[in-house]
Amino acid sequence: MSEDRYLNVALPKGRLGEKVYAAFEKAGYPCPEVMENSRKLVFENPDAGVRYFWVKPSDVAIYVERGAADLGAAGKDILLEYAPDVYELVDLGLGKCRMAVAAPENYRDDPERTLRVATKFPNIARNYYADRGRDIDIIRLNGSIELAPVLGLSDVIMDIVETGTTLRENHLAVVDTVLPISARLIANKSGYRFKNREIRRLAAAISEAITAVSMTAAAKTAAATEAKIQL
Protein backbone atom coordinates (compact mmCIF):
# COMPACT_ATOMS: atom_id res chain seq x y z
CA MET A 1 0.00 0.00 0.00
CA SER A 2 1.34 3.35 -1.01
CA GLU A 3 2.09 6.01 1.58
CA ASP A 4 3.26 8.71 -0.85
CA ARG A 5 1.27 11.82 -1.56
CA TYR A 6 0.42 10.74 -5.10
CA LEU A 7 -3.09 9.58 -5.84
CA ASN A 8 -2.64 6.14 -7.40
CA VAL A 9 -5.30 5.41 -9.99
CA ALA A 10 -6.00 2.00 -11.57
CA LEU A 11 -7.46 2.42 -15.06
CA PRO A 12 -9.22 -0.46 -16.82
CA LYS A 13 -7.42 -1.42 -20.04
CA GLY A 14 -9.42 -0.84 -23.20
CA ARG A 15 -11.90 1.64 -24.61
CA LEU A 16 -13.64 2.27 -21.30
CA GLY A 17 -10.32 3.07 -19.62
CA GLU A 18 -9.50 5.60 -22.34
CA LYS A 19 -12.83 7.35 -21.74
CA VAL A 20 -12.21 7.28 -18.00
CA TYR A 21 -8.74 8.79 -18.48
CA ALA A 22 -10.28 11.53 -20.67
CA ALA A 23 -12.60 12.38 -17.76
CA PHE A 24 -9.64 12.55 -15.36
CA GLU A 25 -7.79 14.77 -17.82
CA LYS A 26 -10.79 17.07 -18.13
CA ALA A 27 -11.05 17.20 -14.35
CA GLY A 28 -7.51 18.60 -14.11
CA TYR A 29 -5.47 15.43 -13.66
CA PRO A 30 -3.70 15.07 -17.02
CA CYS A 31 -0.81 12.75 -17.84
CA PRO A 32 -0.62 12.58 -21.66
CA GLU A 33 1.96 9.79 -21.53
CA VAL A 34 -0.84 7.45 -20.45
CA MET A 35 -2.29 7.44 -23.97
CA GLU A 36 1.03 6.92 -25.72
CA ASN A 37 1.94 3.47 -26.88
CA SER A 38 4.81 2.53 -24.64
CA ARG A 39 6.06 -0.33 -22.57
CA LYS A 40 5.90 1.69 -19.41
CA LEU A 41 3.65 0.33 -16.71
CA VAL A 42 3.25 3.36 -14.47
CA PHE A 43 2.67 6.99 -15.53
CA GLU A 44 3.12 9.98 -13.23
CA ASN A 45 2.29 13.64 -13.27
CA PRO A 46 4.02 15.16 -10.22
CA ASP A 47 2.33 18.57 -10.78
CA ALA A 48 -1.16 17.06 -10.57
CA GLY A 49 -0.04 14.59 -7.87
CA VAL A 50 -1.44 11.64 -9.78
CA ARG A 51 -0.07 8.28 -10.88
CA TYR A 52 -1.90 6.04 -13.36
CA PHE A 53 -1.52 2.39 -14.31
CA TRP A 54 -3.47 0.14 -16.65
CA VAL A 55 -4.83 -3.13 -15.30
CA LYS A 56 -7.24 -5.78 -16.52
CA PRO A 57 -10.78 -4.36 -16.01
CA SER A 58 -11.85 -7.21 -13.72
CA ASP A 59 -8.73 -6.62 -11.55
CA VAL A 60 -9.32 -2.90 -10.87
CA ALA A 61 -11.45 -3.61 -7.79
CA ILE A 62 -8.77 -5.92 -6.37
CA TYR A 63 -6.03 -3.27 -6.77
CA VAL A 64 -8.22 -0.75 -5.00
CA GLU A 65 -9.50 -3.04 -2.25
CA ARG A 66 -5.96 -4.17 -1.44
CA GLY A 67 -4.66 -0.59 -1.44
CA ALA A 68 -2.25 -0.86 -4.41
CA ALA A 69 -4.42 1.89 -5.91
CA ASP A 70 -6.23 4.61 -3.99
CA LEU A 71 -8.79 5.01 -6.74
CA GLY A 72 -9.99 3.08 -9.76
CA ALA A 73 -12.75 2.89 -12.31
CA ALA A 74 -14.72 -0.34 -12.32
CA GLY A 75 -17.97 -1.44 -13.94
CA LYS A 76 -20.97 -1.93 -11.64
CA ASP A 77 -21.08 -5.54 -12.92
CA ILE A 78 -17.63 -6.23 -11.45
CA LEU A 79 -18.55 -4.49 -8.18
CA LEU A 80 -21.70 -6.57 -7.79
CA GLU A 81 -19.99 -9.81 -8.74
CA TYR A 82 -16.95 -9.52 -6.46
CA ALA A 83 -18.44 -7.24 -3.76
CA PRO A 84 -15.10 -5.60 -2.89
CA ASP A 85 -14.89 -3.64 0.36
CA VAL A 86 -14.46 -0.19 -1.24
CA TYR A 87 -16.25 3.14 -1.44
CA GLU A 88 -18.24 3.84 -4.60
CA LEU A 89 -17.86 7.60 -4.88
CA VAL A 90 -19.11 8.62 -8.33
CA ASP A 91 -21.21 7.09 -11.08
CA LEU A 92 -19.01 8.03 -14.03
CA GLY A 93 -21.86 7.36 -16.46
CA LEU A 94 -19.36 5.87 -18.91
CA GLY A 95 -19.50 2.47 -20.59
CA LYS A 96 -23.26 2.39 -20.15
CA CYS A 97 -24.92 -0.97 -20.83
CA ARG A 98 -27.18 -3.34 -18.93
CA MET A 99 -27.04 -6.75 -17.32
CA ALA A 100 -29.77 -8.79 -18.93
CA VAL A 101 -31.24 -12.26 -19.19
CA ALA A 102 -31.53 -13.41 -22.81
CA ALA A 103 -32.98 -16.54 -24.37
CA PRO A 104 -33.63 -17.96 -27.86
CA GLU A 105 -36.36 -15.97 -29.65
CA ASN A 106 -38.86 -18.84 -29.38
CA TYR A 107 -38.02 -19.72 -25.76
CA ARG A 108 -40.85 -20.42 -23.31
CA ASP A 109 -39.95 -20.72 -19.64
CA ASP A 110 -41.18 -23.73 -17.69
CA PRO A 111 -41.13 -22.66 -13.99
CA GLU A 112 -41.33 -26.29 -12.86
CA ARG A 113 -37.91 -27.08 -14.29
CA THR A 114 -34.55 -25.99 -12.93
CA LEU A 115 -33.43 -23.10 -15.08
CA ARG A 116 -29.98 -23.55 -16.63
CA VAL A 117 -28.23 -20.16 -16.72
CA ALA A 118 -24.93 -19.64 -18.55
CA THR A 119 -23.02 -16.60 -17.32
CA LYS A 120 -19.72 -14.95 -16.44
CA PHE A 121 -21.39 -13.53 -13.33
CA PRO A 122 -22.44 -16.44 -11.08
CA ASN A 123 -22.94 -14.32 -7.95
CA ILE A 124 -25.19 -11.80 -9.68
CA ALA A 125 -27.18 -14.66 -11.24
CA ARG A 126 -27.47 -16.50 -7.91
CA ASN A 127 -28.74 -13.37 -6.09
CA TYR A 128 -31.11 -12.39 -8.87
CA TYR A 129 -32.86 -15.78 -9.01
CA ALA A 130 -32.71 -16.31 -5.21
CA ASP A 131 -34.76 -13.10 -4.85
CA ARG A 132 -37.33 -14.67 -7.16
CA GLY A 133 -37.26 -18.06 -5.43
CA ARG A 134 -36.20 -19.77 -8.64
CA ASP A 135 -34.07 -22.90 -8.58
CA ILE A 136 -31.22 -22.52 -11.09
CA ASP A 137 -28.22 -24.41 -12.36
CA ILE A 138 -25.38 -21.97 -12.99
CA ILE A 139 -23.08 -22.78 -15.88
CA ARG A 140 -20.05 -20.60 -15.48
CA LEU A 141 -18.40 -19.65 -18.78
CA ASN A 142 -15.55 -17.26 -19.55
CA GLY A 143 -16.64 -16.07 -22.98
CA SER A 144 -18.92 -16.67 -26.01
CA ILE A 145 -21.86 -16.86 -23.61
CA GLU A 146 -24.33 -16.49 -26.53
CA LEU A 147 -23.27 -19.89 -27.81
CA ALA A 148 -24.63 -21.74 -24.75
CA PRO A 149 -28.39 -21.64 -25.54
CA VAL A 150 -27.72 -22.08 -29.28
CA LEU A 151 -26.04 -25.42 -28.55
CA GLY A 152 -28.51 -26.40 -25.81
CA LEU A 153 -25.92 -26.01 -23.04
CA SER A 154 -28.22 -23.63 -21.15
CA ASP A 155 -31.82 -22.36 -21.29
CA VAL A 156 -30.92 -18.69 -20.87
CA ILE A 157 -27.85 -16.51 -20.48
CA MET A 158 -27.15 -13.65 -18.11
CA ASP A 159 -24.70 -11.23 -19.66
CA ILE A 160 -23.91 -7.62 -20.45
CA VAL A 161 -25.88 -6.22 -23.36
CA GLU A 162 -24.76 -3.03 -25.04
CA THR A 163 -26.51 -2.72 -28.40
CA GLY A 164 -28.10 -6.17 -28.65
CA THR A 165 -26.54 -6.81 -32.09
CA THR A 166 -24.74 -10.01 -31.03
CA LEU A 167 -27.94 -11.31 -29.49
CA ARG A 168 -29.98 -10.62 -32.64
CA GLU A 169 -27.36 -12.22 -34.88
CA ASN A 170 -27.65 -15.39 -32.80
CA HIS A 171 -31.47 -15.26 -32.70
CA LEU A 172 -31.53 -14.43 -29.00
CA ALA A 173 -33.70 -11.80 -27.31
CA VAL A 174 -33.62 -10.05 -23.96
CA VAL A 175 -36.28 -11.45 -21.66
CA ASP A 176 -35.44 -9.41 -18.55
CA THR A 177 -33.18 -6.50 -17.61
CA VAL A 178 -31.39 -7.21 -14.34
CA LEU A 179 -29.88 -3.77 -13.84
CA PRO A 180 -28.26 -0.89 -15.68
CA ILE A 181 -24.44 -0.88 -15.67
CA SER A 182 -21.92 1.95 -15.87
CA ALA A 183 -18.40 2.61 -14.63
CA ARG A 184 -17.97 3.83 -11.06
CA LEU A 185 -15.16 5.69 -9.36
CA ILE A 186 -14.13 3.51 -6.41
CA ALA A 187 -11.78 4.30 -3.52
CA ASN A 188 -9.80 2.27 -1.02
CA LYS A 189 -11.23 2.69 2.49
CA SER A 190 -7.89 3.37 4.18
CA GLY A 191 -6.65 5.67 1.39
CA TYR A 192 -9.91 7.62 1.67
CA ARG A 193 -8.91 8.50 5.23
CA PHE A 194 -5.26 9.39 4.77
CA LYS A 195 -5.67 11.22 1.45
CA ASN A 196 -9.15 12.47 2.24
CA ARG A 197 -8.88 16.03 0.91
CA GLU A 198 -7.14 14.94 -2.29
CA ILE A 199 -9.63 12.15 -3.00
CA ARG A 200 -12.68 14.28 -2.30
CA ARG A 201 -11.32 17.10 -4.45
CA LEU A 202 -10.70 14.68 -7.31
CA ALA A 203 -14.13 13.02 -6.94
CA ALA A 204 -15.84 16.42 -7.03
CA ALA A 205 -13.82 17.53 -10.08
CA ILE A 206 -14.59 14.29 -11.93
CA SER A 207 -18.26 14.59 -11.07
CA GLU A 208 -18.28 18.10 -12.46
CA ALA A 209 -16.39 17.10 -15.62
CA ILE A 210 -18.81 14.23 -16.26
CA THR A 211 -21.86 16.44 -15.73
CA ALA A 212 -20.42 19.05 -18.10
CA VAL A 213 -19.83 16.42 -20.79
CA SER A 214 -23.33 14.95 -20.45
CA MET A 215 -24.90 18.42 -20.50
CA THR A 216 -22.96 19.29 -23.66
CA ALA A 217 -24.13 16.03 -25.23
CA ALA A 218 -27.73 16.74 -24.19
CA ALA A 219 -27.47 20.27 -25.58
CA LYS A 220 -26.13 18.92 -28.89
CA THR A 221 -28.99 16.40 -29.11
CA ALA A 222 -31.50 19.14 -28.33
CA ALA A 223 -29.92 21.43 -30.95
CA ALA A 224 -29.99 18.62 -33.53
CA THR A 225 -33.65 17.90 -32.78
CA GLU A 226 -34.48 21.57 -33.07
CA ALA A 227 -32.61 21.80 -36.38
CA LYS A 228 -34.62 18.83 -37.70
CA ILE A 229 -37.89 20.43 -36.64
CA GLN A 230 -36.93 23.67 -38.36
CA LEU A 231 -36.12 21.76 -41.55
Add this chain to the structure above:
Amino acid sequence: MKLEELSASLRTLYAQYGYRPYKMSKFEEYELYSGNREFLLSDNIITFTDTDGKLMALKPDVTLSIIKNTDVDVRAGATEKLFYSENVYRVPKGAEGFREIMQTGLECIGGVDGYCVAEVLLLAAESLRAAGRRFVLDVGLPGLLAEVAARVTPDPEVQGQLLKCAAEKSLHGIDAVAAGIAAGASGSASGAVNAAALEALKTLSCLYGTPEETLGEAERVAAGLGLAGELAELKNVLAALAETPAKDDIRIDFSVAGGRNYYSGIAFKGYVEGVPERVLSGGGYDRLVARFIPGAKAIGFAVYLDTLERLMTPDTVQDGDVLLVYENGSPAEVLRKVQQLAAAGLKVKAVRAAEAAKYLTRYGRILNMGTDPALNTGTDPASGFGAADTGRAGEGGGGK
Protein backbone atom coordinates in the same frame (compact mmCIF):
# COMPACT_ATOMS: atom_id res chain seq x y z
CA MET B 1 8.79 -4.32 16.31
CA LYS B 2 7.34 -7.79 16.06
CA LEU B 3 3.65 -8.68 16.32
CA GLU B 4 4.22 -10.50 19.60
CA GLU B 5 5.85 -7.37 21.06
CA LEU B 6 2.95 -5.22 19.89
CA SER B 7 0.49 -7.69 21.38
CA ALA B 8 2.42 -7.65 24.68
CA SER B 9 2.47 -3.84 24.79
CA LEU B 10 -1.30 -3.77 24.21
CA ARG B 11 -1.87 -6.25 27.03
CA THR B 12 0.22 -4.06 29.35
CA LEU B 13 -1.77 -0.99 28.27
CA TYR B 14 -5.12 -2.63 29.00
CA ALA B 15 -3.92 -3.95 32.36
CA GLN B 16 -2.85 -0.39 33.32
CA TYR B 17 -6.48 0.69 32.97
CA GLY B 18 -7.81 -2.06 35.24
CA TYR B 19 -8.70 -4.66 32.61
CA ARG B 20 -8.14 -8.28 33.64
CA PRO B 21 -6.77 -10.92 31.25
CA TYR B 22 -9.31 -13.42 30.01
CA LYS B 23 -8.20 -16.82 28.72
CA MET B 24 -10.54 -19.16 26.95
CA SER B 25 -10.73 -22.55 25.31
CA LYS B 26 -10.12 -22.86 21.58
CA PHE B 27 -13.63 -24.21 21.04
CA GLU B 28 -17.20 -23.68 22.12
CA GLU B 29 -20.49 -25.44 21.49
CA TYR B 30 -21.66 -24.66 17.97
CA GLU B 31 -25.05 -23.61 19.29
CA LEU B 32 -23.52 -20.43 20.75
CA TYR B 33 -22.65 -19.23 17.25
CA SER B 34 -25.62 -20.65 15.33
CA GLY B 35 -27.97 -18.80 17.69
CA ASN B 36 -26.16 -15.47 17.25
CA ARG B 37 -25.11 -15.54 13.62
CA GLU B 38 -26.03 -11.95 12.92
CA PHE B 39 -23.29 -10.85 15.30
CA LEU B 40 -20.52 -12.82 13.55
CA LEU B 41 -18.21 -11.39 10.91
CA SER B 42 -18.37 -14.50 8.75
CA ASP B 43 -20.96 -17.28 8.33
CA ASN B 44 -18.32 -19.98 7.98
CA ILE B 45 -17.44 -21.88 11.12
CA ILE B 46 -15.18 -24.91 11.56
CA THR B 47 -17.19 -27.58 13.38
CA PHE B 48 -16.45 -31.04 14.75
CA THR B 49 -18.27 -33.60 16.87
CA ASP B 50 -17.01 -34.06 20.42
CA THR B 51 -16.69 -37.52 22.04
CA ASP B 52 -20.11 -37.09 23.66
CA GLY B 53 -21.77 -36.31 20.34
CA LYS B 54 -22.03 -32.55 20.89
CA LEU B 55 -21.39 -30.37 17.87
CA MET B 56 -18.47 -28.08 18.66
CA ALA B 57 -16.91 -25.13 16.83
CA LEU B 58 -13.43 -23.67 16.69
CA LYS B 59 -14.15 -20.15 17.90
CA PRO B 60 -14.67 -17.64 15.08
CA ASP B 61 -15.21 -14.83 17.59
CA VAL B 62 -14.15 -13.94 21.13
CA THR B 63 -16.86 -11.54 22.33
CA LEU B 64 -19.61 -14.19 22.40
CA SER B 65 -17.48 -16.51 24.55
CA ILE B 66 -16.66 -13.73 26.96
CA ILE B 67 -20.22 -12.55 27.51
CA LYS B 68 -21.50 -16.12 27.77
CA ASN B 69 -18.99 -16.98 30.49
CA THR B 70 -18.92 -13.70 32.39
CA ASP B 71 -21.05 -13.13 35.45
CA VAL B 72 -21.82 -9.51 36.20
CA ASP B 73 -24.09 -8.42 39.01
CA VAL B 74 -25.83 -5.67 37.05
CA ARG B 75 -28.26 -4.83 39.86
CA ALA B 76 -25.35 -4.03 42.16
CA GLY B 77 -24.00 -1.76 39.42
CA ALA B 78 -20.96 -3.97 38.79
CA THR B 79 -18.84 -3.64 35.65
CA GLU B 80 -16.46 -6.28 34.38
CA LYS B 81 -13.44 -5.14 32.34
CA LEU B 82 -11.60 -7.86 30.47
CA PHE B 83 -8.96 -8.11 27.76
CA TYR B 84 -7.86 -11.05 25.65
CA SER B 85 -5.29 -12.11 23.11
CA GLU B 86 -6.55 -15.08 21.16
CA ASN B 87 -6.47 -16.79 17.80
CA VAL B 88 -9.82 -17.07 16.02
CA TYR B 89 -10.75 -19.14 12.98
CA ARG B 90 -12.83 -17.70 10.19
CA VAL B 91 -12.89 -16.93 6.47
CA PRO B 92 -11.81 -13.30 6.02
CA LYS B 93 -13.81 -11.36 3.45
CA GLY B 94 -12.56 -12.14 -0.03
CA ALA B 95 -10.31 -14.98 1.13
CA GLU B 96 -10.44 -18.45 -0.38
CA GLY B 97 -10.50 -20.43 2.86
CA PHE B 98 -10.27 -20.48 6.65
CA ARG B 99 -7.49 -18.56 8.35
CA GLU B 100 -6.15 -18.46 11.88
CA ILE B 101 -6.38 -14.81 12.88
CA MET B 102 -4.49 -13.26 15.79
CA GLN B 103 -6.77 -10.90 17.65
CA THR B 104 -6.35 -8.78 20.76
CA GLY B 105 -9.08 -6.72 22.32
CA LEU B 106 -11.11 -5.77 25.32
CA GLU B 107 -14.68 -5.83 26.58
CA CYS B 108 -16.36 -3.66 29.21
CA ILE B 109 -19.61 -5.28 30.42
CA GLY B 110 -22.25 -4.31 32.98
CA GLY B 111 -22.96 -0.80 34.21
CA VAL B 112 -21.25 0.91 31.28
CA ASP B 113 -21.38 4.69 31.80
CA GLY B 114 -20.00 7.74 30.02
CA TYR B 115 -16.59 7.27 31.61
CA CYS B 116 -16.37 3.63 30.42
CA VAL B 117 -17.21 4.63 26.84
CA ALA B 118 -14.59 7.40 26.85
CA GLU B 119 -12.02 5.03 28.38
CA VAL B 120 -12.66 2.39 25.71
CA LEU B 121 -12.27 5.01 22.94
CA LEU B 122 -9.07 6.29 24.53
CA LEU B 123 -7.67 2.75 24.71
CA ALA B 124 -8.68 2.15 21.08
CA ALA B 125 -6.74 5.25 20.02
CA GLU B 126 -3.72 4.25 22.15
CA SER B 127 -3.82 0.73 20.65
CA LEU B 128 -3.54 2.25 17.17
CA ARG B 129 -0.77 4.59 18.32
CA ALA B 130 1.21 1.55 19.48
CA ALA B 131 1.62 0.47 15.82
CA GLY B 132 3.91 3.48 15.40
CA ARG B 133 2.32 4.91 12.24
CA ARG B 134 -0.09 7.65 11.28
CA PHE B 135 -3.57 6.54 12.23
CA VAL B 136 -7.19 7.67 12.64
CA LEU B 137 -10.03 6.44 14.82
CA ASP B 138 -13.32 6.93 12.98
CA VAL B 139 -16.35 7.22 15.22
CA GLY B 140 -19.98 7.02 14.11
CA LEU B 141 -23.54 6.44 15.25
CA PRO B 142 -25.12 3.56 13.30
CA GLY B 143 -28.40 4.16 15.15
CA LEU B 144 -28.69 7.70 13.82
CA LEU B 145 -28.18 6.59 10.22
CA ALA B 146 -30.70 3.74 10.66
CA GLU B 147 -33.24 6.18 12.11
CA VAL B 148 -32.78 8.58 9.19
CA ALA B 149 -33.20 5.68 6.72
CA ALA B 150 -36.41 4.70 8.55
CA ARG B 151 -37.68 8.23 7.98
CA VAL B 152 -37.00 7.93 4.24
CA THR B 153 -39.19 4.87 3.85
CA PRO B 154 -41.09 2.47 6.14
CA ASP B 155 -39.97 -0.58 4.10
CA PRO B 156 -37.18 -2.37 6.10
CA GLU B 157 -35.77 -4.02 2.96
CA VAL B 158 -35.34 -0.67 1.21
CA GLN B 159 -33.89 0.82 4.41
CA GLY B 160 -31.25 -1.93 4.23
CA GLN B 161 -30.47 -0.97 0.62
CA LEU B 162 -30.17 2.70 1.59
CA LEU B 163 -27.82 1.90 4.48
CA LYS B 164 -25.69 -0.28 2.21
CA CYS B 165 -25.30 2.64 -0.21
CA ALA B 166 -24.55 4.97 2.72
CA ALA B 167 -21.82 2.59 3.89
CA GLU B 168 -20.31 2.76 0.37
CA LYS B 169 -20.60 6.57 0.40
CA SER B 170 -22.54 6.15 -2.81
CA LEU B 171 -24.82 9.17 -3.22
CA HIS B 172 -25.83 8.07 -6.71
CA GLY B 173 -26.75 4.68 -5.18
CA ILE B 174 -28.98 6.34 -2.58
CA ASP B 175 -30.63 8.37 -5.37
CA ALA B 176 -31.17 5.22 -7.43
CA VAL B 177 -32.83 3.41 -4.50
CA ALA B 178 -35.02 6.48 -3.88
CA ALA B 179 -35.96 6.59 -7.56
CA GLY B 180 -36.89 2.90 -7.24
CA ILE B 181 -39.20 3.66 -4.29
CA ALA B 182 -40.83 6.51 -6.18
CA ALA B 183 -41.39 4.19 -9.14
CA GLY B 184 -42.84 1.52 -6.83
CA ALA B 185 -40.00 -0.87 -7.73
CA SER B 186 -39.69 -2.25 -4.21
CA GLY B 187 -43.36 -3.14 -4.08
CA SER B 188 -43.88 -0.69 -1.23
CA ALA B 189 -47.45 0.50 -1.06
CA SER B 190 -46.95 4.23 -0.66
CA GLY B 191 -44.10 4.82 -3.07
CA ALA B 192 -43.52 8.11 -1.30
CA VAL B 193 -40.06 9.26 -0.29
CA ASN B 194 -39.36 11.69 2.53
CA ALA B 195 -37.14 14.09 0.59
CA ALA B 196 -35.77 15.87 3.68
CA ALA B 197 -34.74 12.55 5.25
CA LEU B 198 -33.19 11.45 1.95
CA GLU B 199 -31.03 14.59 1.81
CA ALA B 200 -30.09 14.09 5.46
CA LEU B 201 -29.01 10.52 4.75
CA LYS B 202 -26.85 11.67 1.85
CA THR B 203 -25.23 14.44 3.88
CA LEU B 204 -24.54 12.26 6.92
CA SER B 205 -23.13 9.33 4.93
CA CYS B 206 -20.57 11.57 3.21
CA LEU B 207 -19.64 13.69 6.20
CA TYR B 208 -16.01 12.99 7.14
CA GLY B 209 -13.53 14.94 9.23
CA THR B 210 -12.58 16.08 12.71
CA PRO B 211 -15.41 16.70 15.19
CA GLU B 212 -14.88 20.47 14.79
CA GLU B 213 -15.29 20.18 11.01
CA THR B 214 -18.33 17.89 11.06
CA LEU B 215 -20.41 17.98 14.23
CA GLY B 216 -22.05 21.35 13.53
CA GLU B 217 -23.31 20.13 10.17
CA ALA B 218 -24.41 16.80 11.66
CA GLU B 219 -26.38 18.59 14.36
CA ARG B 220 -28.05 20.87 11.85
CA VAL B 221 -29.09 17.90 9.69
CA ALA B 222 -30.23 15.77 12.65
CA ALA B 223 -32.18 18.69 14.16
CA GLY B 224 -34.01 19.09 10.84
CA LEU B 225 -35.53 15.65 11.45
CA GLY B 226 -35.99 16.13 15.18
CA LEU B 227 -33.09 13.76 15.90
CA ALA B 228 -30.57 16.13 17.50
CA GLY B 229 -30.84 14.16 20.77
CA GLU B 230 -29.20 11.16 19.04
CA LEU B 231 -25.90 13.06 19.03
CA ALA B 232 -25.86 13.70 22.79
CA GLU B 233 -23.87 10.60 23.80
CA LEU B 234 -21.27 11.20 21.10
CA LYS B 235 -20.83 14.82 22.14
CA ASN B 236 -20.42 13.86 25.80
CA VAL B 237 -17.77 11.28 24.95
CA LEU B 238 -15.87 13.71 22.72
CA ALA B 239 -15.99 16.29 25.52
CA ALA B 240 -14.55 13.72 27.93
CA LEU B 241 -11.71 12.99 25.49
CA ALA B 242 -10.95 16.67 24.86
CA GLU B 243 -8.05 16.70 27.33
CA THR B 244 -6.47 13.45 26.04
CA PRO B 245 -4.12 12.85 23.11
CA ALA B 246 -6.94 10.88 21.43
CA LYS B 247 -8.80 14.11 20.60
CA ASP B 248 -6.54 14.75 17.60
CA ASP B 249 -6.95 11.23 16.26
CA ILE B 250 -10.74 11.06 16.11
CA ARG B 251 -12.68 11.57 12.90
CA ILE B 252 -16.45 11.51 12.54
CA ASP B 253 -17.81 9.04 9.99
CA PHE B 254 -21.47 8.13 10.42
CA SER B 255 -21.23 5.32 7.87
CA VAL B 256 -18.48 3.58 9.84
CA ALA B 257 -20.50 0.57 11.01
CA GLY B 258 -21.25 -0.46 7.44
CA GLY B 259 -24.99 -0.90 7.96
CA ARG B 260 -24.47 -3.80 10.36
CA ASN B 261 -26.99 -4.66 12.99
CA TYR B 262 -24.34 -5.42 15.60
CA TYR B 263 -23.61 -2.12 17.28
CA SER B 264 -25.75 0.09 19.44
CA GLY B 265 -24.74 3.59 20.48
CA ILE B 266 -21.25 4.49 19.32
CA ALA B 267 -19.33 2.41 16.76
CA PHE B 268 -15.74 2.97 15.68
CA LYS B 269 -13.06 1.70 13.35
CA GLY B 270 -9.32 2.29 13.35
CA TYR B 271 -7.13 2.69 10.29
CA VAL B 272 -3.33 2.79 10.16
CA GLU B 273 -1.54 4.31 7.19
CA GLY B 274 -0.01 1.59 5.06
CA VAL B 275 -2.71 -1.00 5.88
CA PRO B 276 -5.47 -1.13 3.25
CA GLU B 277 -8.23 -2.26 5.61
CA ARG B 278 -9.47 -1.54 9.11
CA VAL B 279 -7.06 -2.55 11.86
CA LEU B 280 -9.44 -2.09 14.77
CA SER B 281 -13.20 -2.38 15.05
CA GLY B 282 -15.50 -1.83 17.99
CA GLY B 283 -18.53 -0.25 19.55
CA GLY B 284 -21.39 -0.72 21.96
CA TYR B 285 -23.33 -3.99 21.69
CA ASP B 286 -26.11 -3.70 24.26
CA ARG B 287 -28.58 -5.80 22.24
CA LEU B 288 -26.22 -8.79 22.11
CA VAL B 289 -25.15 -8.67 25.76
CA ALA B 290 -28.79 -8.36 26.90
CA ARG B 291 -29.41 -11.85 25.50
CA PHE B 292 -26.97 -13.27 28.03
CA ILE B 293 -26.96 -10.77 30.91
CA PRO B 294 -30.33 -8.98 31.23
CA GLY B 295 -29.96 -5.29 31.98
CA ALA B 296 -26.27 -5.17 31.12
CA LYS B 297 -24.67 -2.80 28.65
CA ALA B 298 -21.41 -3.48 26.84
CA ILE B 299 -18.74 -1.88 24.70
CA GLY B 300 -15.48 -3.28 23.38
CA PHE B 301 -13.15 -3.56 20.44
CA ALA B 302 -10.84 -5.97 18.65
CA VAL B 303 -7.43 -5.22 17.14
CA TYR B 304 -6.85 -7.39 14.08
CA LEU B 305 -3.14 -7.95 14.55
CA ASP B 306 -2.81 -9.98 11.35
CA THR B 307 -3.52 -6.84 9.30
CA LEU B 308 -0.44 -5.19 10.88
CA GLU B 309 1.90 -8.03 10.02
CA ARG B 310 3.31 -6.33 6.92
CA LEU B 311 4.25 -3.20 8.86
CA MET B 312 6.37 -5.09 11.34
CA THR B 313 10.12 -5.14 10.83
CA PRO B 314 11.71 -8.55 10.75
CA ASP B 315 13.53 -9.61 13.90
CA THR B 316 16.96 -9.74 12.25
CA VAL B 317 18.31 -10.14 8.77
CA GLN B 318 20.63 -12.89 9.95
CA ASP B 319 20.01 -16.39 11.22
CA GLY B 320 22.67 -16.12 13.95
CA ASP B 321 26.03 -14.73 15.06
CA VAL B 322 28.55 -17.48 14.38
CA LEU B 323 28.80 -20.20 11.80
CA LEU B 324 31.18 -22.84 13.15
CA VAL B 325 32.57 -24.92 10.30
CA TYR B 326 34.10 -28.28 11.16
CA GLU B 327 35.51 -31.10 9.05
CA ASN B 328 37.31 -33.78 10.99
CA GLY B 329 37.15 -32.56 14.56
CA SER B 330 35.92 -35.02 17.14
CA PRO B 331 32.24 -34.58 18.10
CA ALA B 332 33.30 -33.82 21.70
CA GLU B 333 35.60 -31.00 20.57
CA VAL B 334 32.94 -29.42 18.28
CA LEU B 335 30.40 -29.67 21.08
CA ARG B 336 32.82 -27.98 23.52
CA LYS B 337 33.36 -25.03 21.13
CA VAL B 338 29.63 -24.65 20.46
CA GLN B 339 28.94 -24.64 24.20
CA GLN B 340 31.64 -22.02 24.78
CA LEU B 341 30.21 -19.72 22.12
CA ALA B 342 26.61 -20.23 23.25
CA ALA B 343 27.62 -19.56 26.84
CA ALA B 344 29.01 -16.21 25.68
CA GLY B 345 25.51 -15.28 24.52
CA LEU B 346 26.08 -15.93 20.82
CA LYS B 347 23.75 -17.77 18.47
CA VAL B 348 25.91 -20.45 16.88
CA LYS B 349 25.33 -23.08 14.24
CA ALA B 350 27.83 -25.89 13.64
CA VAL B 351 27.96 -27.21 10.07
CA ARG B 352 30.22 -29.51 8.07
CA ALA B 353 32.50 -27.76 5.58
CA ALA B 354 30.67 -29.32 2.64
CA GLU B 355 27.36 -27.61 3.48
CA ALA B 356 28.84 -24.34 4.82
CA ALA B 357 28.58 -22.47 1.51
CA LYS B 358 24.82 -21.94 1.65
CA TYR B 359 25.01 -20.42 5.16
CA LEU B 360 27.89 -18.00 4.60
CA THR B 361 25.80 -14.86 4.20
CA ARG B 362 23.35 -15.75 6.96
CA TYR B 363 25.81 -15.51 9.87
CA GLY B 364 27.76 -12.57 11.22
CA ARG B 365 31.03 -14.43 11.56
CA ILE B 366 32.43 -17.65 10.22
CA LEU B 367 34.87 -19.68 12.32
CA ASN B 368 36.68 -22.68 10.91
CA MET B 369 37.57 -25.41 13.41
CA GLY B 370 40.62 -26.49 11.39
CA THR B 371 42.25 -23.17 10.60
CA ASP B 372 40.89 -20.32 12.70
CA PRO B 373 43.54 -19.19 15.17
CA ALA B 374 40.90 -18.02 17.61
CA LEU B 375 39.77 -21.60 17.94
CA ASN B 376 43.19 -23.25 17.97
CA THR B 377 45.22 -21.19 20.40
CA GLY B 378 43.35 -22.49 23.37
CA THR B 379 42.06 -18.98 24.13
CA ASP B 380 38.36 -18.26 24.57
CA PRO B 381 36.89 -18.28 21.06
CA ALA B 382 34.06 -16.03 22.14
CA SER B 383 36.35 -13.24 23.22
CA GLY B 384 36.75 -10.31 20.92
CA PHE B 385 33.20 -10.15 19.66
CA GLY B 386 29.86 -10.05 21.37
CA ALA B 387 26.32 -10.81 20.31
CA ALA B 388 25.92 -7.37 18.83
CA ASP B 389 29.20 -7.47 16.95
CA THR B 390 28.41 -9.62 13.98
CA GLY B 391 31.62 -8.81 12.16
CA ARG B 392 29.71 -8.41 8.93
CA ALA B 393 28.03 -5.13 9.53
CA GLY B 394 26.93 -3.52 6.32
CA GLU B 395 26.84 -6.65 4.26
CA GLY B 396 23.17 -6.96 4.78
CA GLY B 397 23.02 -10.73 5.04
CA GLY B 398 19.53 -11.03 3.68
CA GLY B 399 19.41 -14.68 4.55
CA LYS B 400 15.76 -14.76 5.52
